[in-house]
Amino acid sequence: MSTESHLCEAAAFDEAARAAVYAAIFSRRDVRSQFTDRPVDEALLTRLLRAAHHAPSVGFMQPWNFLVIRDGGVKAQVQAAFARANAEAEAMFPEDRRPLYSALKLQGITDAPVNLCITCDRTRGGEVVLGRTHNRDMDLYSTVCAVQNLWLAARAEGVGVGWVSIFHDTDLRAILGLPDHVVPVAYLCIGHVDQLYDQPELQVKGWRDRLPLEDLVFRDRWEQR
């Protein structure tokens, strides 16, 4: 069969479908506090993982694995690793920022019914990977694309996702038993939500504002403004 027979129509979506995609993009939030107790069933979780698995990957490397964590003992260890790192983090901020920093809830590890670690196997696909010959980090970037696919699918399913990044890499590796060639790219808290903030939580709570898009767009090359 010729490869051209695999080409098919790729029209723009109709207005309602286009609006649905933008709604997922604009209403998606980084969730820490809104998880409900409702269990996340396996069929739903598999739909989310399938969305992640259909992310683009360099050289079709598909470097990701999905560690689905429901065990309370593992969650408790991860929570403790977060608490240690977060205490260090707080001390790094200027004194006037510390009260607000410590008032922010930055994770929902034990609140969320499911935790998910998405990893990147840096050896998958062998020594030389198409498209990764000149930028070794393309496999990590592919893995992040999988995270974002899952995040948007989750929004459409009424499921909230929060990305927790305040860990020592060595702690997470030890708890999850990761081999050296595997990088824990994202640690996600996942659960059903009934409510979300209408803007990013860090904006609602006065940490930082959204930048004007027009200030970020340049023409043809970098501009000094």
Added chain:
Amino acid sequence: MSTESHLCEAAAFDEAARAAVYAAIFSRRDVRSQFTDRPVDEALLTRLLRAAHHAPSVGFMQPWNFLVIRDGGVKAQVQAAFARANAEAEAMFPEDRRPLYSALKLQGITDAPVNLCITCDRTRGGEVVLGRTHNRDMDLYSTVCAVQNLWLAARAEGVGVGWVSIFHDTDLRAILGLPDHVVPVAYLCIGHVDQLYDQPELQVKGWRDRLPLEDLVFRDRWEQR
């Protein structure tokens, strides 16, 4: 106004809207050859950039800039940088893979009406960024989330996107005039498409197959299989 007043309903999308989000995810392709000549107008491009700008970012850092490249001279320089790097890349593959490698078209730099470089400013938000205290690469990951948002919005708009990664970083920096603290995360080729492959092009053309999802999912910790 209390922060709680910013909470709003976050139900699952209805069936048609959910299907639209999954359609964008599953039918999105890395496009190299299907770009039409139809111009990409500014209003459409702004919708795509707005989708990118609404990606999650660590500490709401929003580290991205968007370099919109329409100038033929700049595209020609980028194309030449690709050609140099790709000749080196080809030589890295085992001899039996080289004929297929060289038969693959891996970019549409001069075919696509618009090129877009999405960069990461590693100094944005100051010395200490919330959520980036223990993983310095979280800003790069945020920038990749912006790429994937744009890619999915583009699919819904009938616009194809191809990510070109075969460059020397130094070449791209010189051509685009990037300061040292700014990383070129993604170089994208963008244009309207009428047709897309029904599977990833590297699979259609026999480079590599999709892995079974169930082989990639582990429970609670890394599994040796």
